[in-house]
Structure formats: C-alpha cells, structure tokens
Amino acid sequence: MQKNHQKRREHSTLFTVTEKAELLPFLLENMKQNSRNSVKSMLTRGQVEVDGQPVTKHNHPLSIGQKVEIQKNKAAKSESMLTGLTIIYEDESIIVIDKEEGLLSMAAKDKNEKTAFSEVSYYVKKQNPRQRVFIVHRLDRDTSGVLLFAKSEEVKMTLQTNWDEMAKERVYTALVEGNVKKEQGTIKSWLKETRTYKVYSNPTDNGGQLAITHYKKIKSNRQYSLLEVRLDTGRKNQIRVHMEELGYPVVGDKKYGSTVNPLKRLGLHATSLTVVHPVTKKVMKFETDLPTSFLRKVQ
Structure with missing residues (x-):
C-alpha cells in the first residue's frame, strides 16, 4: 500500500x-x-x-x-492514560467501555487496586472535577468486553429499574471445552447462589432466579467450540453455570468445571450490547472486537 x-x-x-x-x-x-x-x-x-x-x-x-x-482533545489525552479499558462511546448521559480481562468492574478489596469504575471516574474528573459515574451492570473480573456506565444517578436508576426492557440484546462469545454437537440450543433453569458464592442450576423452580440462555455454534474442532451466546436474563455467572450444565464448560473456568486454561484467562467476552438510550430513547448498539486468542483455538 x-x-x-x-x-x-x-x-x-x-x-x-x-x-x-x-x-x-x-x-x-x-x-x-x-x-x-x-x-x-x-x-x-x-x-x-x-x-x-x-x-x-x-x-x-x-x-x-x-x-x-x-x-x-482533553478527552483523548485522558483516555490515553487509562489502564485496562478503551472508551467506545461517550455523551452527556452515558459512557461505554471495552473492559480488558483481569480488571474488576468495581469494589476491589484492595482500595489501591484499579477497577473499571475507578478508571472511568478518573477519566471524567480530568475533564470536570464535579462529574461522577455510576455502575449500571457488571462483568466478572476475567470477562472482557462491553460495559456501560451512567453519568448521573437519575440515568443509572432509569437503566437499572428498566434494564430488562432497555437492554434489547446482550451478546457474548464463549470459548468452551469440547466439540459442541448441537448447532444451537436454549438452556432454561433456576439459579441459586450458595454461601460459598457458587451458583447452582435447577431445572425446576427452586425459589431461585429464572435464567434463559441461547447459544449458537460459530466454529469448533475436537478440543474447543466457539459459541455466540445471547441472554434473555442477566443472572450472576449465568453463562458459566449454563455451559457447565450443557457439558461444555467455559475454558479457564475452574469454578464451573473447566480442566484446561489455554488462554490464561476466562474464555468469555461481552461482544455487544444493544440498549435504549435513557435520554434520547434511540436504540444503540455497542460492539467490541473478539479477542484473537479465542479464534486461534478453533482454527
């Protein structure tokens, strides 16, 4: 060229x-x-x-x-100083990031540990010392991808109160152990968390939370499968629990049945989020690139 x-x-x-x-x-x-x-x-x-x-x-x-x-500009300069994330979109009401694996969404036990929340807070305060950000939803530490923050408490409440209606589509990409036989399927169960913070799945209502996960196979080989996963519900550890139940745990997920860790991280990435903007009411889709390490494992 x-x-x-x-x-x-x-x-x-x-x-x-x-x-x-x-x-x-x-x-x-x-x-x-x-x-x-x-x-x-x-x-x-x-x-x-x-x-x-x-x-x-x-x-x-x-x-x-x-x-x-x-x-x-100031925003670009501030963004270049951020660790573990990239800003995808920003306006007066929301800010959307691509979080790297290994970064907590918020509330680290070690107060000095950087989190997505602390980094985004730092970024907005560089431009306006009085500006605050608010957590709307979370990703596990070792899950990468799209994460949305609100820029006011009012916007946060609007999104959280109406999340099931406003979050039109949540798409993840999962690298799982084994060659998934079915091209696509749906898992529906009730999830309950124990005192040891492990979530268990039950096929009938056990007083837990209903969780519905749809999956579609993108590519596979003998060792691994790459799946597109869509959520109807956003329960804690939902995809990880459902993949274990399916018999194909997410790679690197020792807590939920994985025996291998070829990526040196959890094989889960929040690929896209489609939401109704809390102020303009426009439907907006935020997308991130799939980690190349996922793709290499199914070549």
Whole structure:
C-alpha cells in the first residue's frame, strides 16, 4: 500500500490521502499504534475532520489529495492514560467501555487496586472535577468486553429499574471445552447462589432466579467450540453455570468445571450490547472486537 503523508501539528495529526479508501480502514492503516476501538471512539467523538469538516461515518469515502486531520482533545489525552479499558462511546448521559480481562468492574478489596469504575471516574474528573459515574451492570473480573456506565444517578436508576426492557440484546462469545454437537440450543433453569458464592442450576423452580440462555455454534474442532451466546436474563455467572450444565464448560473456568486454561484467562467476552438510550430513547448498539486468542483455538 502506498504510504500516506503524515504531518504532526501541536493539536492534531494531518494525513494526505494518496489512495482511494473508506475512512475507518484508512485510519486503522495509518494509526496502527492505536487500538481499533480507540480509533472508532475518535470518530464517534468528532475528532476526525476531512478537508476541515468533522466526519463520524466509518465508511465515508476518501479521494486522493484530501486532508484527514485527527484533533487531539482533553478527552483523548485522558483516555490515553487509562489502564485496562478503551472508551467506545461517550455523551452527556452515558459512557461505554471495552473492559480488558483481569480488571474488576468495581469494589476491589484492595482500595489501591484499579477497577473499571475507578478508571472511568478518573477519566471524567480530568475533564470536570464535579462529574461522577455510576455502575449500571457488571462483568466478572476475567470477562472482557462491553460495559456501560451512567453519568448521573437519575440515568443509572432509569437503566437499572428498566434494564430488562432497555437492554434489547446482550451478546457474548464463549470459548468452551469440547466439540459442541448441537448447532444451537436454549438452556432454561433456576439459579441459586450458595454461601460459598457458587451458583447452582435447577431445572425446576427452586425459589431461585429464572435464567434463559441461547447459544449458537460459530466454529469448533475436537478440543474447543466457539459459541455466540445471547441472554434473555442477566443472572450472576449465568453463562458459566449454563455451559457447565450443557457439558461444555467455559475454558479457564475452574469454578464451573473447566480442566484446561489455554488462554490464561476466562474464555468469555461481552461482544455487544444493544440498549435504549435513557435520554434520547434511540436504540444503540455497542460492539467490541473478539479477542484473537479465542479464534486461534478453533482454527
């Protein structure tokens, strides 16, 4: 590919287009030091200008000779200092991140341990010292992917109170042990947590919480299967418990039946979240890239 001319300015980076391309692929090619989600968030925030005009469309066509300028701003500077997460989307009401595995959502026993909550709080306070963020839902420490925060208590309450209606679709990708025989299926059971913090599944109502999980096989080999998992309910450890019940535990999940840990992490990733925006009422879909380590195991 022909190299595009790059020029660094004090408050921006300027590229001159030398080949026809679409905007997102052009940016990914020329900003390899940035993650895909980081580049997408720059587009969302309106940091990218083509011939002086802000452009947010990923497939915006570029012509030879056009100037693409990436504006630096306080938000981008603050984001570059974050650990264990990338910001996917932000507006006045919500902030959506791609959390890495190993990072707690919140409330670490060690008060000095970084969490997704502490990192996002730090990020917003850099721009406005009075700004706060609020947890809406959580991901397990070793589950990566989409996590949403509210920027006010009112927005948090709106989302949490109406979560089952407002969270239109929750899609995960799971790498599980074994070659799953059925192409797709649904698991429905009642989940109850014991005093030892382990969740157990029961096929009939035992006073626990009803949990419904749909799965579809994406790819498999003799050792592992890659599944797309959709939730009707969001119970604690739901996917992990249901995969154990199915006989194909999530890799790396010793607590729920796994005997191998080829990824050195839990084989679970929150791929996308589709929600009704709490203020605008628009349906919005937030997506993340699947970890390449998952894909490599089913090649």
